[in-house]
Amino acid sequence: MKKIVTIVGARPQFVKAAAVSRAIAQTSIKEVIVHTGQHFDKNMSDVFFQEMEIPKPDYMLDIHSLSHGAMTGRMIEKIEDVLLYEKPDGLMVYGDTNSTLAGAIAASKLHIPIIHVEAGLRSFNMMMPEEINRILTDRISSLLFCPTDAAIDNLKKEGFDHYGIKIVKNGDVMQDAAIFYAARSAEKSKVIASLGVEEGFVLATIHRQENTDDPAKLRAIVDGLNIINQERRVIVPLHPRTRGILAAQGIVPEFTIIEPVGYFDMVELLKHCALVVTDSGGVQKEAFFFGKPCVTAREQTEWVELVEHGFNTLVGSDTDKLVDAYRRSMQRSYNFSIDLYGNGKASAVVAQEIERF
Structure with missing residues (x-):
């Protein structure tokens, strides 16, 4: 053996x-x-x-x-x-x-x-x-x-x-997990009910050090999410460390911040959101797995096929680009049935x- x-x-x-x-x-x-x-x-x-x-x-x-x-x-x-x-x-x-x-x-x-x-x-x-x-x-x-x-x-x-x-x-292999657990997440998670949200919010994650440790970049991303939040509710699971940086830098988020979530909660958030904003590599793919367009707050991505097929837009930490990509993505139609993974x-x-x- x-x-x-x-x-x-x-x-x-x-x-x-x-x-x-x-x-x-x-x-x-x-x-x-x-x-x-x-x-x-x-x-x-x-x-x-x-x-x-x-x-x-x-x-x-x-x-x-x-x-x-x-x-x-x-x-x-x-x-x-x-x-x-x-x-x-x-x-x-x-x-x-x-x-x-x-x-x-x-x-x-x-x-x-x-x-x-x-x-x-x-x-x-x-x-x-x-x-x-x-x-x-x-x-x-x-x-x-x-x-x-x-x-x-x-x-x-x-x-x-x-x-x-x-x-x-x-x-x-992350798609394997997404497929396997998608049917079970509704039974395991109460996050949607606890937040009192309906379909169509924006789900965002910010954790990468190149963003969280650079006050100018972090402020620009938060500003973009604040603008989006005026049009559509933005929900952000945020690590306590990043919350501390926001407070220390005097950066004021106007969107909904929640504690970091478990996998089933994340799946339910992905199922019910309209669009994802992230600086995570894994979440870019998870957005695709659950049929949601993605805006990525990075200059590069390892998942180039998502950008090439139009499912993902790279905006770096530019506030205007972030908001523009969100608006353009919400107006487009997508074919998520393509086999990429x-x-x-x-x-x-x-x-x-x-x-x-």
């Missing part, structure tokens, strides 16, 4: 693990789950395991609230201890967080094959810590699962055809390929 260690630590990884771990459970593979603790807020971590019925992590490392370097270094040390004890046949990581890179580095030093789910994505912005994490993780991995053709093209341009690495296009079969491909690898 093959044994793999899976590293998770942040919200998008819990969503992905929910889908892939379910597929792995249908195989002969033994999976050992390690939660680094990168997201430690209960609404951002524990609730995901409870709501989504992900197996309880075998290891809780409880590493958080440190600088990038200190956090990554501590994770490498602790993950190495787990790997030395478990002696797995492979290590699986998701996406582009510090947990991802730490797991990959720890495994590479011990010559344990690395499996990277959501490989090949590029924003081409080296100021983003996530860009560095994903590039380095891809380069030292042995099995790369790419969600899109664009991701595979990125790897080929970087010479991966010559590295002896197996590259597989599997689709997007595998239509719910991505996780099964991952499990089958690992079993054969």
Whole structure:
């Protein structure tokens, strides 16, 4: 029986693990789950395991609230201890967080094959810590699962055809989770009733440090959301850290702020909203999964196909561009039936390929 260690630590990884771990459970593979603790807020971590019925992590490392370097270094040390004890046949990581890179580095030093789910994505912005994490993780991995053709093209341009690495296009495992949980979210979540909202509000998320740590950018985004809120109610699940920055900078939001939400609440918000504004990579896709146009407060995106097909508009932190993109998006019609991400079969491909690898 093959044994793999899976590293998770942040919200998008819990969503992905929910889908892939379910597929792995249908195989002969033994999976050992390690939660680094990168997201430690209960609404951002524990609730995901409870709501989504992900197996309880075998290891809780409880590493958080440190600088990038200190956090990554501590994770490498602790993950190495787990790997030395478990002696797995492979290590699986998701996406582009510090947990991802730490797991990959720890495994590479011990010559344990690395499996990277959501490989090949590029924003081409080296100021983003996530860009560095994903590039380095891809380069030292042995099995790369790419969600899109664009991701595979990125790897080929970087010479991966010559590295002896197996590259597989599997689709997007987050769509698997969205499809699986969509039917259950209405039973699990009361968020729409508690907010007293009807269909057609704007759902927004702001969390990326390039926005929250730059007062000018944060103010511009909030100003844009305030203008939109005059036309259509804006609801923003917001982390306490960002609330603190708003208060410290004297930035006054006029929209509805709520606490960070669990996955089922987020699904219900996505189902009932009219449009999404975000700086999150994962939420851009989730908007598409639930048939909603998206306006992204970033200069680049890894999900270029969403922009190319008109489902997503990049506006950076420009107030006027944000408001204009919102208005234009609300006037357009969209065909969300197009298959961009595998239509719910991505996780099964991952499990089958690992079993054969």
